[in-house]
Amino acid sequence: MAIAVNFSEQALRHRTYLRLIAGLDPLPFQKSCQLEQKRMKKQPHGIAISRQEKNKLTNNRGVSLIMSSNNNSDSILGAPSAADTIKHFYLCINEKNLEKLGGLISEDCHIEDCSFINPFYGKKEVLHFFDLLIRSMGQNVKFIIEHVCEADDFTAGVNWHLEWNQKQVPFTRGCSFYECSEEGEKLVIKKALIVIESPIKPGGVVLVLLKNVTTIFDEFPRAAEWFLKSPYVILQFLLKIYTIFLGPFISPLVAGYVRIWEFMARLLALAIKIVIYISKIFFR
Incomplete structure (x- = not known):
């Protein structure tokens, strides 16, 4: 008789456990699977x-x-x-x-x-x-x-x-x-x-220049729209004017300035090499 009672209690517990499982909402598990699939799709070449x-x-x-x-x-x-x-x-x-x-x-x-x-x-x-x-x-x-x-x-x-x-x-x-x-x-x-990153930090100058440019744009909106529609054409026109009138005078000065800086850079590199060579001799 005791064996029958124990068997019935085990069956009752098993049924209760099955009902609890059946009553659980399967959506969280499905949602987690869907989220995992989305993560897999987002990763390149299926690497999660x-x-x-x-x-x-x-x-x-x-x-x-x-x-x-x-x-x-x-x-x-x-x-x-x-x-x-x-x-x-x-x-x-x-x-x-x-x-x-x-x-x-x-x-x-x-x-x-x-x-x-x-x-x-x-x-x-x-x-x-x-x-x-x-x-x-x-x-x-x-x-x-x-x-x-x-x-x-x-x-x-x-x-x-x-x-x-x-x-x-x-x-x-x-x-x-x-x-x-x-x-x-x-x-x-x-x-x-x-x-x-630039070693020169012209932050204040850039802000002042931006303020002046935007002020001119606000004062002359039609000219600003015309300029912004075709800036390269205008810049090429200004470049031609510079080449004809100002280029023959300014270009030699700029070229000389560039040559001076190239010479200074080579001189500095030579000085650094000499210092390194002397330091190797005295600090061996």
């Missing part, structure tokens, strides 16, 4: 990595460690994203590996550096520019990535600075924006815009 983990990787000062771990896991996680390509790009610069750097540049690459007057077109010209950059960095200067942001699977932005022996070099902060394209099973850099 949380934003916090990406930020931890990005803010890590050891860029080489980041990329070595990414390279070891490429076969597992799939093709790299735009952010991975940019990290690998800066790693190649820090390692002064121009051959690997060339594998990340497309044939029709277009690099626009705001420190230069003309942009760089084509893989050959772009690699020549980065070759000069790598030589100018010496042995101890490295790019340090601060943040990397992805707009989609093919565009990414990064802000960085330069360090010499883990000490930040003044006036070397910059932001770069990259557009990638698919080349086989990898992403390569197709277009880039590089903006570097």
Whole structure:
């Protein structure tokens, strides 16, 4: 009799447990699955990595460690994203590996550096520019990535600075924006815009100039609209006037000024080399 009572109690508990399970709302579980699927879709190439983990990787000062771990896991996680390509790009610069750097540049690459007057077109010209950059960095200067942001699977932005022996070099902060394209099973850099911090800080002058320009625009709205519709045409017209009337007088002065600064720069470089040579002799 006791056995029958125990059996009935177990059956009752089992039924109650099944009713409780049946009464549970399955929507939270479905919603969590849907959210997970959305996260998987948002990640490039189906890689579900949380934003916090990406930020931890990005803010890590050891860029080489980041990329070595990414390279070891490429076969597992799939093709790299735009952010991975940019990290690998800066790693190649820090390692002064121009051959690997060339594998990340497309044939029709277009690099626009705001420190230069003309942009760089084509893989050959772009690699020549980065070759000069790598030589100018010496042995101890490295790019340090601060943040990397992805707009989609093919565009990414990064802000960085330069360090010499883990000490930040003044006036070397910059932001770069990259557009990638698919080349086989990898992403390569197709277009880039590089903006570097200026050592000259004309903040007050810029604000005064902006105030004067906007005041003129407000006083003469029709002329402002006409100017803003075709500014390049007007600037070309002014440039022709300058070339005809003022160019013959001002151009020689500007050319002489540039030559003087080039001579001073070479003289300073020579003086630095002499000081380094003397210091090596006396402080060995």
